[in-house]
Amino acid sequence: MKHLFQNKLFRITLFIIIFIFLAIQFIKPKLEISSQSNDLSLNPALKQIFKKACYDCHSNETNLSWFDKIQPAYWLVAQHVKTGRQYLNFSRWDSIPKTVQKGVLFESLNQIQFGTMPLGSYEKIHPGSKVSSSEVSEIEKYLSTLITNNPSDSSVINSANRQYNNWLQHQALNFATAPSPNGIEFIPAYKNWKAISSTDRLDNGTMRIIFGNDIAVKAISNKNINPWPDGTIFAKAAWAQVRDSLGNVHAGQFIQVEFMIKDARKYASTHGWGFARWKGVSLLPYGKNKLFTTECMGCHQPMKNNDFVFTMPLTFK
Ligand code: HEC
Ligand code: HEC
DSSP: OHHHHHOHHHHHHHHHHHHHHHHHTTOOOOOOOOOOSSSOOSOHHHHHHHHHHTHHHHSSOOOOOGGGSSTTHHHHHHHHHHHHHHHOOGGGGGGSOHHHHHHHHHHHHHHHHTTOSSOHHHHHHOGGGOOOHHHHHHHHHHHHHTSOOOOOOHHHHHHHHHHHHHHHHHGGGOTTOOOOTTSOOOOGGGGGSEEEEEEEETTTTEEEEEEEOHHHHHHHHTTOOSSOOTTOEEEEEEEEEEEOTTOOEEEEEEEEEEEEEEOTTTTGGGTTEEEEEEETTTTEEOOSSGGGHHHHHHHHGGGGGGTTOOOOGGGGO
């Protein structure tokens, strides 16, 4: 060691390194930091959870630790905060339309449950940010209170039933449907596929059925589902839920049908899946242009170790 320090080249290099280290402490991208009162107007317990786990990157109340502020770590942190705020900024909660807020909370719950948020690299050095399972149920409980369970009157139910029957009988014949902006054609045959799962969505009271084509069903029985083989197609159809005075749930207004078509090559740029969605009874293709798929991919991202598919084979049995 002593020898090293006597070496002039070593001393100069060391000096340069220290100099650069000190110098970069002064070049820091600016992060707007402010505290605001119009953030997340939830119940206080819930806000506490988001505050400790998410606010550093998803609000203007970023509270960095001293070790986050040292360069070059700070560059990375600042980048995460900037992108994080672009996706979701709790300080601007009021600017998110009321109807969308529930969906954002639901997506946040998904991201937490599948372990993608808070970011792993962040959670490692900020262990206090981990969301515990009791906190997860707290969020679930809150979301379930947002569903309005008022019984609908019988005319609503009758018209919903009529529409459902209509869907069963006629939608398959609707060949005039325009293709999705990414070129994918509507697949009317999905209604004859096997229903492999159904779910209720907590936040907005919808009822969903997920259908799989023959290749999907065969892949399940062969336990060959990660990755799913080329040719697999899922369809997810959603209806609003209506509840009659006895508390029975009926399928209401047809909301949409979405597809995921597996072709690892053809759809390489979208995780190997072709995404498409048609909305309403009139089956209008969703998306202004083909970039609509970034929205699909963003939400399916937490399932990347499951070939981006949420539906688990366990629920198939
Ligand atoms: C260390 C910074 C950081 C923390 C902490 C963090 N996030 Fe994120 N979050 C990001 C970044 C960066 C993105 C942008 C997408 C990506 O890189 O995955 C993001 C994206 C998101 C998205 C949008 C996902 C999408 O692709 O549409 C949601 C929802 C989200 N975060 C929720 C949360 C929740 C809820 C928490 C707390 C439990 C949290 N995040 C904590 C950095 C963070
Ligand atoms: C807000 C988050 C979110 C967005 C955005 C989203 N999905 Fe999904 N998707 C889910 C969830 C969660 C499931 C699991 C089933 C359920 O709970 O309804 C799912 C399931 C599916 C399924 C059934 C296969 C599976 O993964 O279980 C298809 C098909 C599908 N989505 C297509 C799409 C398409 C096409 C888009 C974009 C137009 C899209 N999704 C956008 C959250 C999302």
